Amino acid sequence: MHRPTLLLSLLLGLLPLAAQADTIEIPVGQQGDSHTPLPARGQLQRSVLDQFGLPDEEHKPVGNPPITRWDYRDFSVYFENTHVVDAVRHHEPRAAQPPAPATQPAAN
Numbered sequence: 164m165h166r167p168t169l170l171l172s173l174l175l176g177l178l179p180l181a182a183q184a185d186t187i188e189i190p191v192g193q194q195g196d197s198h199t200p201l202p203a204r205g206q207l208q209r210s211v212l213d214q215f216g217l218p219d220e221e222h223k224p225v226g227n228p229p230i231t232r233w234d235y236r237d238f239s240v241y242f243e244n245t246h247v248v249d250a251v252r253h254h255e256p257r258a259a260q261p262p263a264p265a266t267q268p269a270a271n
Contacts, residue, residue: 199237201250208245 202211211233218233218240225231231242241249 206247
């Protein structure tokens with residue numbers, strides 16, 4: 164067998180394996196605790212401090228205009244200068260649920 168033909172045969176043989184991957188989709192409403200309030204766009208840093216306290220971690224400004232990130236336990240806040248431009252909840256994977264037991268047909 165020629166080398167290119169062998170390679171092509173191998174690739175075509177592996178193609179069905181790649182098509183069997185699972186895709187997990189998490190609806191936006193289920194991505195994190197929706198009960199945790201988040202800072203509003205346009206809110207001042209001082210107001211965020213008053214409402215949520217000191218962040219767990221504060222990252223240095225990056226870029227022009229400067230964008231700063233404050234990390235809290237459940238979310239991060241992004242500031243442009245001193246105003247909130249976005250706040251996002253951290254992803255928390257749910258505990259894996261054990262597979263349901265297989266049902267056995269009733270014995271006659």
